[in-house]
Amino acid sequence: MGTEAQLAAVAAEVRGCTRCPLARGRTLAVPGEGNPHTDVLCVGEGPGGREDATGRPFVGPAGQLLSELLRSIGWERGDVFITNVVKCRPPGNRDPEPSEISACSEYLDRQEGALDPAVVVTLGRHSLQRYLPGARIGEVHGTLRRSGGRHIFPMYHPAAALHQSSLRETLFRDIRGLPAALLTAREAIESERASALESAPLEGAGTPGTPPPGPSPDASDDQLTLF
Numbered sequence: 562m563g564t565e566a567q568l569a570a571v572a573a574e575v576r577g578c579t580r581c582p583l584a585r586g587r588t589l590a591v592p593g594e595g596n597p598h599t600d601v602l603c604v605g606e607g608p609g610g611r612e613d614a615t616g617r618p619f620v621g622p623a624g625q626l627l628s629e630l631l632r633s634i635g636w637e638r639g640d641v642f643i644t645n646v647v648k649c650r651p652p653g654n655r656d657p658e659p660s661e662i663s664a665c666s667e668y669l670d671r672q673e674g675a676l677d678p679a680v681v682v683t684l685g686r687h688s689l690q691r692y693l694p695g696a697r698i699g700e701v702h703g704t705l706r707r708s709g710g711r712h713i714f715p716m717y718h719p720a721a722a723l724h725q726s727s728l729r730e731t732l733f734r735d736i737r738g739l740p741a742a743l744l745t746a747r748e749a750i751e752s753e754r755a756s757a758l759e760s761a762p763l764e765g766a767g768t769p770g771t772p773p774p775g776p777s778p779d780a781s782d783d784q785l786t787l788f
Contacts, residue, residue: 593644
């Protein structure tokens with residue numbers, strides 16, 4: 562099953578999911594959306610009111626800021642894949658509970674497995690804890706980390722800047738480091754693949770899933786074209 566089919570299968574299951582009590586209060590579940598061939602997976606916390614009404618992630622004020630952040634580095638939201646650790650809106654936009662995150666974890670596992678992203682961008686502390694348990698966002702934001710075989714780029718949730726204006730510049734400063742982090746992650750992945758092929762030359766030729774090329778050497782402003 563190809564990536565698009567895998568993502569579509571997850572989305573269909575999410576829309577009919579009743580694994581936790583959040584299903585009883587939702588209007589629409591929000592599986593996630595984006596480019597199935599991207600190297601960047603953005604993981605937020607949970608849907609808000611507008612997301613619950615539309616079935617799409619990050620379409621409210623926080624989503625507008627996320628789009629602005631992506632455009633600031635020459636990307637569009639359609640260049641990445643966007644989802645959340647929980648797929649249904651918590652009542653009153655409260656924090657998702659551990660049992661709710663656990664109930665949804667298989668869906669995110671499968672989305673991550675289908676996409677096999679070079680970088681996972683965590684948006685907020687709840688998605689951060691999935692990938693870097695025990696980490697404090699104030700200490701790791703805007704830096705590339707490695708955990709569980711994945712490259713993680715933690716950021717504050719865009720909604721935080723709507724309530725604390727000083728974080729807006731922090732978000733823009735952090736995301737300016739994402740293109741370089743993506744290149745670093747791609748290089749590390751390719752190096753590991755090459756090493757694996759050298760150590761086991763008879764196990765198969767080629768490097769499946771090679772990411773699209775990055776920018777030309779004279780690219781400016783640390784920007785790159787994802788596709």
